[in-house]
Amino acid sequence: MPGVLVLMGSGETSPTMVEVHRAATRELRPGARAVLLDTPYAFQENRADISARARRYFAHSVGLQVEVGTGIAGADWVFSGPGSPTYALERWAESGVAGDLRARVRARQGVTVLASAAACTAGLATVPVYEIYKVGAEPHWREGIDLLEPLGLRAVVIPHFDNAEGGTHDTRYCYLGERRLSRMERELPEGTAVLGLDEHTALVIDLESGSVRVAGRGGLTVRLPGSAAVLPAGTRTDLAELRRLASGVGGAPLPPAPAERAAVPAEVTLEETIRTGEERFRAAEAEPDLVAAAQVVLDLEAEIVKWAADTEEDAGGVDQARELMRLLIARLGELAADSGRRSTSLGHLVESLLALRAALREQGRYDVADALREAMRAGGVQIEDTPDGPRWSL
Numbered sequence: 553m554p555g556v557l558v559l560m561g562s563g564e565t566s567p568t569m570v571e572v573h574r575a576a577t578r579e580l581r582p583g584a585r586a587v588l589l590d591t592p593y594a595f596q597e598n599r600a601d602i603s604a605r606a607r608r609y610f611a612h613s614v615g616l617q618v619e620v621g622t623g624i625a626g627a628d629w630v631f632s633g634p635g636s637p638t639y640a641l642e643r644w645a646e647s648g649v650a651g652d653l654r655a656r657v658r659a660r661q662g663v664t665v666l667a668s669a670a671a672c673t674a675g676l677a678t679v680p681v682y683e684i685y686k687v688g689a690e691p692h693w694r695e696g697i698d699l700l701e702p703l704g705l706r707a708v709v710i711p712h713f714d715n716a717e718g719g720t721h722d723t724r725y726c727y728l729g730e731r732r733l734s735r736m737e738r739e740l741p742e743g744t745a746v747l748g749l750d751e752h753t754a755l756v757i758d759l760e761s762g763s764v765r766v767a768g769r770g771g772l773t774v775r776l777p778g779s780a781a782v783l784p785a786g787t788r789t790d791l792a793e794l795r796r797l798a799s800g801v802g803g804a805p806l807p808p809a810p811a812e813r814a815a816v817p818a819e820v821t822l823e824e825t826i827r828t829g830e831e832r833f834r835a836a837e838a839e840p841d842l843v844a845a846a847q848v849v850l851d852l853e854a855e856i857v858k859w860a861a862d863t864e865e866d867a868g869g870v871d872q873a874r875e876l877m878r879l880l881i882a883r884l885g886e887l888a889a890d891s892g893r894r895s896t897s898l899g900h901l902v903e904s905l906l907a908l909r910a911a912l913r914e915q916g917r918y919d920v921a922d923a924l925r926e927a928m929r930a931g932g933v934q935i936e937d938t939p940d941g942p943r944w945s946l
Contacts, residue, residue: 553580553581553628553661553662553663554579554580554662554663554760555659555660555661555662555663555758555759555760556576556662556663556664556756556757556758556759557657557664557666557699557703557756557757557759558572558576558663558664558665558666558754558755558756558757559666559667559671559674559709559711559747559749559754559755559757560572560633560665560666560667560668560671560711560749560753560754560755560768561667561668561671561711561712561713561714561749561750561751561752561753561754561768561770562667562668562711562712562751562752562753563667563751563752563753563768563821564631564633564634564665564667564668565605565606565609565610565633566752566821566822566859567613567858567859568752568768568769568821569667569752569754569768570613570614571767572754572756572767572768573610573613573614573616573665574614574615575756575767576629576663576665576756577614577615577616577629577663580616580628580629580663581628584616584628584629585619585626585627585628585629586610586616586617586618586619586627586628586629586630586631587618587619587620587621587623587624587627587629587630587631588603588606588607588610588618588619588620588621588631588632589621589622589624589630589631589632589640589649589670590602590603590620590632591622591632591635591639591640591643591644591649592632592633592634592635592636592637592639592640592668592669592670593633593634593635593636593669594635594639594643595635595636595639596635602634603620605860606618606631606633607620608860610631616629618631622647622649624649624652624653624656625652627662628662628663629662629663629664629665630653630656630662630663630664630665631665631666631667632665632666632667632670633666633667633668633669633670634667634668634669634670635668635669635670636669636681636682637669637670637672637673637678637679637680637681637682637694638678638680638682638683638694639682640669640670640673641673641678641694641695641696641697644673644697650697653697653699654697654698654699654701654702657699657702657703657759658702660759660760661759664699666699667711668711668712669681669711671709671711671749672696672709672710672711672726673696673697673709674696674697674698674699674700674709675696675698675699675700675707675708675709675747676695676696676698676700676701676706676707676708676741676744677693677694677695677696677708677740677744678693678694678695678696678708679693679694679708679710679726679728679736680692680693680694681726681727681728684727684728684732685727685728691728691732691735691736692736692739693708693736693739693740696708696709700747703757703759703791703795704791704795705745705747705791705794705795705798706741706743706744706745706798706799707744707745707746707747707798708740708744708745708746708747709747709749710725710726710728710733710746710747710748710749711726711749711751712725712726712727712749712751713725713726713748713749713750713751713770713773714750714751714770715727715751725748733746737775737777738777743799745774745775745776745797745798745799745800746773746774746775746776747772747773747774747775747798748772748773748774748775749770749772750768750769750770750771750772750773751769751770751821752768752769752770752821753766753767753768753769753770753771753772753785754766754767754768755772757791761790762790762791762792763788763789763790763791764788764789764790764791764793764794765786765787765788765789766783766784766785766786766787767785767786768785769785769821770784770785771783771784771785771787772787774794774797774798776798776800779800781797822855822859822869822870822873823869823872825851825852825855825873826852826872826873826876829848829851829852829876829880830876832844832848833845833848833849833880833883836848837883837887840887840890842884842887842888845880845883845884845887846884848880849877849880849881849884852873852876852877852880853877855873856870856873856874856877859873898946902928902933902944905924905928906935906942906944908924909921909924909925909942910942912924928944932946933945933946934946
């Protein structure tokens, strides 16, 4: 079995990570056993729905048939994603899954993909994000399952590193913010680095060759007290260099060449689509242009279908896109009603002007009648003289 470890900052079941998943599964044998660990979100009432969406995503987008379970011994491919890191840690320690995950990495066998909450657990310590950000617990660490130790990396993993949901307050670093992360870094064992994974970004480690690459939209930050090296998407290096960076020595590997960055265009996130859609609709509303406004709604609906399998529940998700679509449909109805009222008023105006033009022509004042026709044409009203009388259109 190919030996690959993939850590994702977010977007694990979204279009942004499809190519990363496909690349990681390319060498799997036919009929490979693929297991989805639902532990991080197993406490949620909608766990079955989250698992079903994830299974559809991997089947339709990646071509991988996935079973939901907890027995991963001998599995060719293992995936775990969103939820609570600490809930997962406690169950994995009790069930032996933590040891099985470590054994996979130590043996350099199997594809192991941990994303979001599950990625939090991969280092020697784990951010208890639910307890700190949502419950208000004092910043602290929990022991991680330390999948990185067999690779010679002394580090913690923090996904959602560039999160910006807070707007007016700092939600970077998996919702910790700079103040709390700086405080927590001082509590780590000496020589421990922070591996910060941006959203919709993956760190892909080939366990056999030791090659390392950063894929997706953002970057990987290797952070130590007083310093940080950023490896942007497209960067290729190896475990030896990553160990040097994590220990504070060595320079950052060369960033990807412009041609390489352009070869695989970054997938637009749903949050960006929402923001762009709002801007496009406002522009169409200002014209007003009913066709362009309707196209925005249609494009948004297509994106919602495209992202339907996304299991993330952060800002910019499918629910927010649906809310915007309902709002835009309501505004589209108002625009249509306004347009109807304007058309009725315009019809009365145009008919009056045509009657005036006919009177001018009867009086032989063709120059004024022609000037009136040109003025109407400049205003968007086309006039066609027929044997049955003039016809007009916009």
